Amino acid sequence: MKKITDERLVLRNLQNTRIVYIVQTFGILCILGYDLFTSGIDGMRDNPVWLVFMVSAIVSAYLSMSISVEHEKKIRNPKKSFIISTVITLVISIIFAYFVSITPESGLSVGILTGLIILICFLIPNIYIYRLRMKQLIDLDDLEE
Structure with a gap:
């Protein structure tokens, strides 16, 4: 073929x-x-x-x-975007962990587990996008040289 x-x-x-x-x-x-x-x-x-x-x-x-x-039209600072998204992810996972832990059916351990799962589920795409942006930045630097 x-x-x-x-x-x-x-x-x-x-x-x-x-x-x-x-x-x-x-x-x-x-x-x-x-x-x-x-x-x-x-x-x-x-x-x-x-x-x-x-x-x-x-x-x-x-x-x-x-x-x-x-x-993306403009090149973003990968480190700055990664830090911002990681902080937002951390805040969201802490909020979820808190609200789950105060419910009568679940305790502190279930809240912490839920927060960790949410943190991991959001952190993996953040790391992936960070790596893609770093690769794009390195490729652009190689083209300029």
Whole structure:
């Protein structure tokens, strides 16, 4: 099979892939919706299609992040943005940990665990974007030399 070199065909192939992804995601959501109505939320999450949907959504989000960093018009200071987003993440996770820990059903340990999970879930994308911006900054410095 020959590699496609015509830019119009490459673009059309990418658009076709996007359409297939949209149709596939819609199908997965329909299956999960059916499970939600017939088995409830626990039945829906027990379905292996739920895992496929979550993994594909996470991969799609990370791929979109890499494109959005490359599409930024002005170059941002990666360290400053990382520090600001980390502080905001830390504040949000502390707030969540506090509110979870004061609920009657859960104690301090559940609140701390919830805060740590939220911190990790927000910190991983922050680190990823920081690395992408640092790479972009290094690439621009190499081009200027």
